[in-house]
Amino acid sequence: MKFIHTADWHIGKKIHGFQLLKEQREVFEQMLEVAIREEVDAIVVAGDLYDRAVPPSEAVALLNQLFVELNIENRFPILAISGNHDSPTRLETGGPWYQTLNFHLHTKISQSLKPIVIGNTQFFLLPYFEPIDARLYFKDETLVTHELAAKRVVEEMEKQFNSEYNQVLVAHLFVAGSLRTESETEVMVGGLDQVSASIFNAFDYVALGHLHDPNATRHAKLQYSGTLLKFSISEANQQKGFKLIELSDEGELTNQFFPVSPEKELRVLEGFFADLIEPTYYEAQKRDDFIYVQLKDTKMIPDAMNRLREIYPNVLGMERLDRSGLMATMNLTTREKLKTKDPSELFKDYYEEVMGEALSSKQETLLNELLQNLDVTNKGGRN
């Protein structure tokens, strides 16, 4: 049994207002190429296919197309589940027909208890679910946490284990002790959504989705694939990709990570503003990447975001590495100067400093109206 383990496609997701559909297609194609070359027996997608319960129609068109390419054009069996970002009801459209071509897309606990057998392996496809779903399904009011609910589900699965096969669990959940990144929506406060790794000991492999870092766990048999794309600045330094899992008839596990990256990568540029806009510097850069700027400067820089955008067209945003330095370095003369500055100018500088972008013309109009109504006269500020 040789299969690809991927997850968290989040088709339709935007970062800082930028569409990623093109990038999502690119990394998919890199994965498809490996699937074909390695002649894998199945593709596992462990939840969060879409980024939202009601995805925009371009996202629907893309995901439909990716599944057509995998399952209809290339005849790969697909083993997929819904994640916390997906609407189970919407995602299950087509499900009963998908099965005719060995495409299994599970969205309910009940479906997860009946294994899908491919080659030497029983696959259990457990969609994301809430404890309330388990309470209803098992008619058991004691299943009040994710931990208890998952335990109960696994108990039920183990009854279906056939010792002649390997057992693989596909699930979308947060295994205790794993590392989170910013772009994973925090569903729970205080770790209530955590599930102990030990619950899953009976499986030969647990193919997880939910966390975006492929190294989020250190358990060899229980792994997150990570995302195919970087979905937040905090993921900028992660190598994204998918895993190729092999399970011998004796249950021996091999795990190989395949990196992927889109043509336009998400990157952080760190430096002084003057350096970043210096031709000798930026000409050596891939300027159309999705760039996030971290400035070392401590002085104000007028119109910084627009000036960056002229050079880096897909700049996502910017921030100061050291915010506190800004005021500290102002000498008294500067402070005195501030007193004579027009309030609207002061606000505009401040806004740009904090937000990393200039006021829009609409915002500027609103600001001026507001200041007029307040009858602000420049009689010197407080110290």
Place this chain on the structure above:
Amino acid sequence: MKFIHTADWHIGKKIHGFQLLKEQREVFEQMLEVAIREEVDAIVVAGDLYDRAVPPSEAVALLNQLFVELNIENRFPILAISGNHDSPTRLETGGPWYQTLNFHLHTKISQSLKPIVIGNTQFFLLPYFEPIDARLYFKDETLVTHELAAKRVVEEMEKQFNSEYNQVLVAHLFVAGSLRTESETEVMVGGLDQVSASIFNAFDYVALGHLHDPNATRHAKLQYSGTLLKFSISEANQQKGFKLIELSDEGELTNQFFPVSPEKELRVLEGFFADLIEPTYYEAQKRDDFIYVQLKDTKMIPDAMNRLREIYPNVLGMERLDRSGLMATMNLTTREKLKTKDPSELFKDYYEEVMGEALSSKQETLLNELLQNLDVTNKGGRN
């Protein structure tokens, strides 16, 4: 070839705020029963499966389930198209897999040009489309009207005609000279969306969707099925149902109408208020129907809507048959009395008279605040 012709399911549609999912399931079941008893060869659904491009998830769950029952549980081939209310992109999810079980759901012009052959018949499934879609597909800038675009599509279909078969067109459009009802969204002004019946002369039968009246056309070979439910007051007197079409090998057409009706039917009650709330009258009525009230009264009736709702729990609304009578019948004494009435009382009576329902408590609070701010004192009104 014996098939059911139905259309305009509008799954998820509400009337006057009332969900119809239960009713939609009921009439579907009546249709399914006939399909099984008559051992039909196919089910044709001529567009507007959903009521909205992004249907609520309960609607998605219901339509998914209806198709499972038709195609997976009962193995009926389905020939369906998207209508103007559907999102082609969203509806085509699952499409390539549906085909494996002879469920054909077409959402694009390109798909319509390749006939689906079942028994002695070639079916051409033409989804709702705009002239711009035809211009793009045929790369022909002259296709500026629905008429020209439909003509061009049919020309292309005719090239695929095989004289050994009957030819049936399934389409969602407005045939010139047909009767419209209120609940059909008016897409075009001035009849620009009309298509001449003669364009379709070459077909043995044209199974249409779009108009809700099963008798909207008088062409024997070109018919609307009508809806399975009444979707507006203007449809209250239509008998709803579907058509059973038979086409012999010689192209002989038989058309049989099967009525369906939900347990709670949409009905108009006409009468004087006093009669409608009289036990001897309403006890003979099916009071939980979706009732629309047309009042013959010319006098004001306080709290009319709430009083009707106590007797008819699913009352949709009410109106006066003769509005003009209301003021005319007021004698001078009544008019004088009005002058001494509290403005808030006057407004409340008026609102209820016009809107057919009482002010909500929130509206009443707002009204009182407003009147207070206006400092309205009752010094006698104008004449």
